Amino acid sequence: xxxxxxxxxxxxxxxxxxxxxxxxxxxxxxxxxxxxxxxxxxxxxxxxxxxxxxxxxxxxxxxxxxxxxxxxxxxxxxxxxxxxxxxxxxxxxxxxxxxxxxxxxxxxxxxxxxxxxxxxxxxxxxxxxxxxxxxxxxxxxxxxxxxxxxxxxxxxxxxxxxxxxxxxxxxxxxxxxxxxxxxxxxxxxxxxxxxxxxxxxxxxxxxxxxxxxxxxxxxxxxxxxxxxxxxxxxxxxxxxxxxxxxxxxxxxxxxxxxxxxxxxxxxxxxxxxxxxxxxxxxxxxxxxxxxxxxxxxx
Amino acid sequence: xxxxxxxxxxxxxxxxxxxxxxxxxxxxxxxxxxxxxxxxxxxxxxxxxxxxxxxxxxxxxxxxxxxxxxxxxxxxxxxxxxxxxxxxxxxxxxxxxxxxxxxxxxxxxxxxxxxxxxxxxxxxxxxxxxxxxxxxxxxxxxxxxxxxxxxxxxxxxxxxxxxxxxxxxxxxxxxxxxxxxxxxxxxxxxxxxxxxxxxxxxxxxxxxxxxxxxxxxx
Numbered sequence: 001x002x003x004x005x006x007x008x009x010x011x012x013x014x015x016x017x018x019x020x021x022x023x024x025x026x027x028x029x030x031x032x033x034x035x036x037x038x039x040x041x042x043x044x045x046x047x048x049x050x051x052x053x054x055x056x057x058x059x060x061x062x063x064x065x066x067x068x069x070x071x072x073x074x075x076x077x078x079x080x081x082x083x084x085x086x087x088x089x090x091x092x093x094x095x096x097x098x099x100x101x102x103x104x105x106x107x108x109x110x111x112x113x114x115x116x117x118x119x120x121x122x123x124x125x126x127x128x129x130x131x132x133x134x135x136x137x138x139x140x141x142x143x144x145x146x147x148x149x150x151x152x153x154x155x156x157x158x159x160x161x162x163x164x165x166x167x168x169x170x171x172x173x174x175x176x177x178x179x180x181x182x183x184x185x186x187x188x189x190x191x192x193x194x195x196x197x198x199x200x201x202x203x204x205x206x207x208x209x210x211x212x213x214x215x216x217x218x219x220x221x222x223x224x225x226x227x228x229x230x231x232x233x234x235x236x237x238x239x240x241x242x243x244x245x246x247x248x249x250x251x252x253x254x255x256x257x258x259x260x261x262x263x264x265x266x267x268x269x270x271x272x273x274x275x276x277x278x279x280x281x282x283x284x285x286x287x288x289x290x291x292x293x294x295x296x297x298x
Numbered sequence: 299x300x301x302x303x304x305x306x307x308x309x310x311x312x313x314x315x316x317x318x319x320x321x322x323x324x325x326x327x328x329x330x331x332x333x334x335x336x337x338x339x340x341x342x343x344x345x346x347x348x349x350x351x352x353x354x355x356x357x358x359x360x361x362x363x364x365x366x367x368x369x370x371x372x373x374x375x376x377x378x379x380x381x382x383x384x385x386x387x388x389x390x391x392x393x394x395x396x397x398x399x400x401x402x403x404x405x406x407x408x409x410x411x412x413x414x415x416x417x418x419x420x421x422x423x424x425x426x427x428x429x430x431x432x433x434x435x436x437x438x439x440x441x442x443x444x445x446x447x448x449x450x451x452x453x454x455x456x457x458x459x460x461x462x463x464x465x466x467x468x469x470x471x472x473x474x475x476x477x478x479x480x481x482x483x484x485x486x487x488x489x490x491x492x493x494x495x496x497x498x499x500x501x502x503x504x505x506x507x508x509x510x511x512x513x514x515x516x
Contacts, residue, residue, distance in 0.1 A: 038424070038437055206364060208341070208400050219364035227364050245362065259430050266384030269328055271363035274387045274432035275397060275419065279365070282415060 033099055046086050049101040067288055170293050177210040178294040181217070184237055191241075193251045197291065198258050201284030207233075218243075245270060255281070330381040331359035333368060338515060341365070342398035342485055344450075347511040353504065355396075356381060368396040370508050372497060386431040388466070392493035392501065394508045399486035401477075409453055412474035412486045413442075420470035420490050421457035433468075433492070436461045448509050449473035449487050460495060467491070467498040471509055487512065 037047045050056075057066075071081045086100065170178075182196075185203055189196040204210075206219035214229040217236045220243065221227045230236040240246055245262070252258040259277040262270040270276070333355040335348045341364055346355065349370065356369045356378035369381075372392040381390065399406075399416055406412050413421050419433045421442060427435040438461035445456035452473035460467045470490035477484050489509045491501035 034424075034437075205400075212364075216364070218362070220362055221360060221364065243362065256429065263384070263430055266382070267327070269361070269384060271361050271365055272328060272330075272358045272383055273365070273367035273395075273397070274428070275367070275416075276363065276365060277430035278418075278428065278432070279399070279416070 030099075047099050048086065049099055071289075071292075170290050170297075173209050173211060174290055175294050175297070177204060177207075178291060180210060181233065182291070182294075184234060185217075188237055188240070192246065192249055194249060194253055194258060197284055197287045198252075198255065200287045200291070202262075202280055204287060205280055205283040244268065255284070328358050328361035329383065330356050330378045332378045333357050335511075337368075339366065339398065340515065342400055342487075343515045344396075344398055344487070345513045345515050346396065347513060349507060349511055351507075353507075354378060365400070367398075370394045370396070370504065372491075372493060372500060372504060384431075386428070386434070387492055388434045388464075390492075392491075392497050394489065394491045394501065394504050396508060396512065397488040397490065399474075399488065401484040401486070406474065406484060406486065407476055409455060409472070409474040412484075413455060413457070413472055416486055417455075417457060417470065417472045417488060420459070420468055420488070421455075421472070423459065434464060436464060436466070438463070445471050448506075449489065450512055450514050452487070460498070462495070465494055467493055467495045467501065469498075469502060469505055471505070 033047055040046070057070075070084075178200075181203065182200065185199045186196040189199040192199070203217040206212075207217045210217070210233065212219075212227075214227055215233045215236055216227050216230055217233050218240045219227060220236065220239055228236070228239065230239065248261050248265075249258060252261050259281065262280065263272070263277055333346070335346055335355060337346045337355070338344075339346070346368060349355070352374055353370050354374065354377070356371065357366050369390070370393060371378075372394070376391050387393075387395075399412070406415055419425060419428065421440055423440040424437040425433065425435060427433075436459065438459050440457050440459045442455060442457050445454040448454040448471050450473070452475055454471050454473045456469060456471055458469045468491060470488055472486070472488050474486040475484055489505060489512070491498075491505045493501040
C-alpha cells in the first residue's frame with residue numbers, strides 16, 4: 001500500500017528524512033517561540049495560542065470565590081482546571097509550535113495519558129492528578145473511596161446534574177483542621193477584614209495543619225527563639241491578636257498585599273527565608289482547593 | 299512629693315511592661331544568628347550534624363515563624379550577623395541552603411510534585427522573578443538528573459543551572475518522603491547551592507558535605 005505513495009523523483013526525501021526535517025523545524029519554531037517569550041514584560045515569560053474572546057485572568061483578580069466558581073464550571077465541562085492555568089504541566093501543547101493551547105473542544109481530553117471520564121461513565125478511578133481537582137461520575141454511581149467523602153451536584157448547563165466527587169479525599173488531619181479551626185480562624189479573619197482562607201493558609205502552614213504539639217497555630221516564638229506552648233489552640237489565636245501582625249495585616253484582602261506585609265519590614269518580618277511567602281501562597285491554594293471538599297462532606 | 303509620685307509612676311510602668319513581656323506580650327525581633335551544630339529540627343524531622351572545616355550555618359532567630367531554613371555560607375570569614383534582613387537570595391553571599399519542607403497535604407504527594415511545586419526556583423526554566431524576593435529571573439536551561447539517594451537515603455533528584463547572564467550557578471538536591479497514612483503529612487528536603495559561577499566547584503563540594511550532614515531524627 002505504501003508503494004502507491006512513494007515518491008521516486010530525484011531529490012525526494014525518504015520518510016525518515018521527512019520526519020527528521022519536520023522535527024528540526026518544530027525545534028526551530030520552539031526556539032523562536034522561546035526567544036519571543038523572553039521579550040515579555042512585567043513578569044511575562046509564557047506564550048500561548050489563544051482565541052479571540054478568551055479571557056485572561058491576572059493573578060490579582062483570582063479571588064478564592066472566583067476560583068471556586070471557575071473550578072466548578074471547568075468540572076461541569078469535563079475540563080481539568082489545571083489545564084487552564086498558564087505554566088501548568090497539564091496545559092495542552094500545540095505540537096506544531098510547542099506552545100500551550102486552550103482551544104474550545106475538550107471532548108475526550110486526556111492528560112499525560114491519564115484518562116478523564118466523560119459524562120455517563122459508570123465509574124472513575126480516584127485518579128492521580130497531582131493537583132487538587134475533581135473527577136466526574138454519573139449520578140448515583142460514586143466511589144467515595146471508603147473515606148466518607150460525599151459527592152455533590154454541580155447544577156446547570158450544559159449537563160444536567162453532574163455528580164462530582166473529590167478526586168482524592170482530604171486526609172483526616174486536614175478535615176480535622178477545618179473542623180476545629182474554620183470557625184475561630186474565620187472569626188479572626190473577619191476581625192482583620194481579610195479573606196478567611198489567607199488566615200487558614202498561614203495557620204495551616206505554621207501548625208502543620210493543626211498538628212503542632214504546642215497548640216501554636218501561628219508558629220509564634222518567644223524572645224529566646226523558643227516556640228510558645230499554649231494550653232489550647234484558641235489561646236494561640238488570642239496571642240496572635242496581641243502581635244503587630246494582627247494590626248499590620250488588617251484589610252489586606254489582596255493576596256500580594258497580604259504577602260508583602262508578611263515580609264516587607266526588614267526588621268519585623270514574619271519569616272525571612274526566601275521561599276516562605278511562596279510556601280504560604282501554596283498553603284492558601286491548598287485551602288482554596290480542600291476547604292470546599294470538607295464543606296461538602298459534612 | 300511630685301518627684302516621688304513621678305518615680306512611683308515610672309516604677310508602675312516598668313513593672314507592667316515586664317509582666318506583659320513575661321506573658322508573651324513582647325514582640326519577637328527576628329535577626330540572623332549562627333546555629334550551633336548538631337541542631338535538631340523536630341518540626342521537619344532532621345538533625346544537622348557538625349560540618350567539617352568550620353563552615354557557619356545561619357538561620358533566622360527570634361522570628362514569628364517556626365519554619366526555618368538554614369544557610370551555610372561558602373565564605374567562612376563572613377559572620378551571620380553580616381547578613382541583611384529582607385534581602386533577596388541574589389543579594390546574599392554565596393551559600394548552600396538547607397530548605398526543609400513540611401507538607402501542605404495533597405498539593406505534594408510525590409517527588410515529582412515536590413519538584414514541580416516547591417522546587418521551581420531551582421528546577422524550572424525559564425524561571426520568573428520571585429514575587430517576594432528569593433531568586434531572580436533566569437532563562438538558562440536546567441539539567442535534571444537522578445542523584446541517587448543522597449538525602450538521607452531518599453530518592454534524590456539534582457537540578458543544575460548555570461546562568462552566564464546573571465553570573466549565578468545553582469545545584470539543588472531534592473527529596474520527598476510521602477506518608478501514605480497521612481498521619482503526619484509528607485516531608486520534603488531541598489539542599490541547594492546558589493553561587494557566583496567562579497565558585498561552582500567549591501559549591502559542589504560544600505553541597506555534598508552539607509547533604510551528608512543531614513540525618514533523620516527518627
